[in-house]
Amino acid sequence: xxxxxxxxxxxxxxSARAHxxxxxxxxxxxxxxxxxxxxxxxxxxxxxxxxxxxxxxxxKFPDGAHCEVRDHAGLSExxxxxxxxxxxxxxxxxxxxxxxxxxxxxxxxxxxxYRWGLPAVSEWIAFKLPGKALAxxxxxxxxxxxxxxxxxxxxxxxxxxxxxxxxxxxxxxxEIDAAHVIVFRDSPVIGANAMALPDGTIVVTDQLVSLAxxxxxxxxxxxxxxxxxxxxxxxxMLIQGSIVGAVLAWYVGDVSSVAAxxxxxxxxxxxxxxxxxxxxxxxxxxxxxxxxxxxxLADMLARLxxxxxxxxxQQKKGAEEPGFSDYFASxxxxxxxxxxxxxx
Numbered sequence: 536x537x538x539x540x541x542x543x544x545x546x547x548x549x550s551a552r553a554h555x556x557x558x559x560x561x562x563x564x565x566x567x568x569x570x571x572x573x574x575x576x577x578x579x580x581x582x583x584x585x586x587x588x589x590x591x592x593x594x595k596f597p598d599g600a601h602c603e604v605r606d607h608a609g610l611s612e613x614x615x616x617x618x619x620x621x622x623x624x625x626x627x628x629x630x631x632x633x634x635x636x637x638x639x640x641x642x643x644x645x646x647x648x649y650r651w652g653l654p655a656v657s658e659w660i661a662f663k664l665p666g667k668a669l670a671x672x673x674x675x676x677x678x679x680x681x682x683x684x685x686x687x688x689x690x691x692x693x694x695x696x697x698x699x700x701x702x703x704x705x706x707x708x709x710e711i712d713a714a715h716v717i718v719f720r721d722s723p724v725i726g727a728n729a730m731a732l733p734d735g736t737i738v739v740t741d742q743l744v745s746l747a748x749x750x751x752x753x754x755x756x757x758x759x760x761x762x763x764x765x766x767x768x769x770x771x772m773l774i775q776g777s778i779v780g781a782v783l784a785w786y787v788g789d790v791s792s793v794a795a796x797x798x799x800x801x802x803x804x805x806x807x808x809x810x811x812x813x814x815x816x817x818x819x820x821x822x823x824x825x826x827x828x829x830x831x832l833a834d835m836l837a838r839l840x841x842x843x844x845x846x847x848x849q850q851k852k853g854a855e856e857p858g859f860s861d862y863f864a865s866x867x868x869x870x871x872x873x874x875x876x877x878x879x
Contacts, residue, residue: 539616541609544591545572548599558594558602558610560617565594567602574600578617586611657774661767672770673734680738681720688719688741695719698739701750702757708820715764717757719744727842731760733770746838755822755832762817768810808868815872833876840869 538559545554545567556569566575576596584593591603592610604610688695699717715735722728727743737760739753747753763769819829 539609539613541604541606541613543567543594543602543604543606545569545602546600547572548596548601556602558604558613560613563617565617578614583614654771654775657771658767660774661770664770669734669770671734673732673736676732677718677736677738684724685720685722685738687721689721690719690741690744694744698744698750698753702754705754705758705821705825707761708817708824715761727839729756729760731764731769733767733773735764737761737764743839746842747835748838749831749834751822751827751831752835752838754827755818755829756835758818758821759814759832761821762814763810765817766810766813768814772807772810811868811872815876819876829876833873836869836873836876 541558543556543558545556546552547554554569554572556567556572559566559568561575563579564575564577565581567573574596580597582593582595584595586592586607591605592607594602594604702717715731715737717737717739719739719741721741723742725740725742727740727746729737729739729743731737737757739757743756744753815832818832822829822831
């Protein structure tokens with residue numbers, strides 16, 4: 536049987552000069568021979584790179600020298616004859632079934648990370664952010680919204696104070712109250728709505744107050760927003776949307792870049808089903824502990840849904856651009872939520 540010989544290019548590791556050589560086997564050793572090169576090394580002492588398409592494979596020697604081999608088939612035959620075996624990973628890469636399985640596993644891992652890992656990391660970061668960072672986010676967000684979509688409330692001071700006092704007097708379910716302050720704003724653009732900013736500010740529009748048939752309905756909405764606050768839902772959603780920037784901001788203590796994206800988020804936010812469910816459960820518990828039926832919140836949700844649906848229909852009929860009221864239809868599966876609250 537004719538000995539296997541493979542052409543290669545040898546570099547001694549001392550200079551950039553390339554030497555044309557021939558590789559062959561001498562027992563359990565690799566022999567390198569050329570015009571001015573002659574060496575023999577045990578195969579067990581050599582490192583052979585894996586096959587990467589048409590790229591040359593490298594054979595690295597203990598002293599820093601290496602060979603580049605483009606004859607992949609010849610090198611594989613030579614190595615096999617010498618008893619050399621590629622590592623398990625290299626072997627699996629060359630089998631399409633295993634390669635396909637690796638792709639499937641990788642896709643599944645990415646999907647699982649997005650579904651469960653990213654929310655978990657976002658929640659962890661959200662509760663690690665210091666109060667100063669939350670205050671900065673809340674102030675900048677409210678300042679932007681006051682310029683873009685809000686105007687001063689037209690409610691009387693007595694009316695505002697009465698609603699604030701009524702909510703402050705309510706007992707909280709777990710005896711740990713999330714720091715918050717209630718402010719009122721007028722906004723025909725947004726319409727009837729309320730939102731919780733990361734710093735604890737709960738914004739209530741005049742339109743929501745006007746839409747309510749009973750103050751307990753407003754208290755139900757406030758309890759729901761307090762539930763969002765306690766679980767830092769808006770902040771978690773922002774972090775999920777800009778996870779890298781949020782991590783860096785948390786690490787270096789500069790949240791300006793993250794805070795810059797919060798106003799836009801607040802204008803387009805659609806809470807997840809889990810977030811809405813958590814806030815509803817919290818609100819229902821809070822209302823019941825204060826002798827108020829959770830159906831009050833359910834009635835308000837139904838009225839809000841009707842108001843948003845009516846406004847959206849008018850916008851479409853008039854061929855207008857979608858208003859912020861569309862964006863603030865931020866409570867998916869409203870009918871299911873109403874039914875759950877009524878069962879409570």
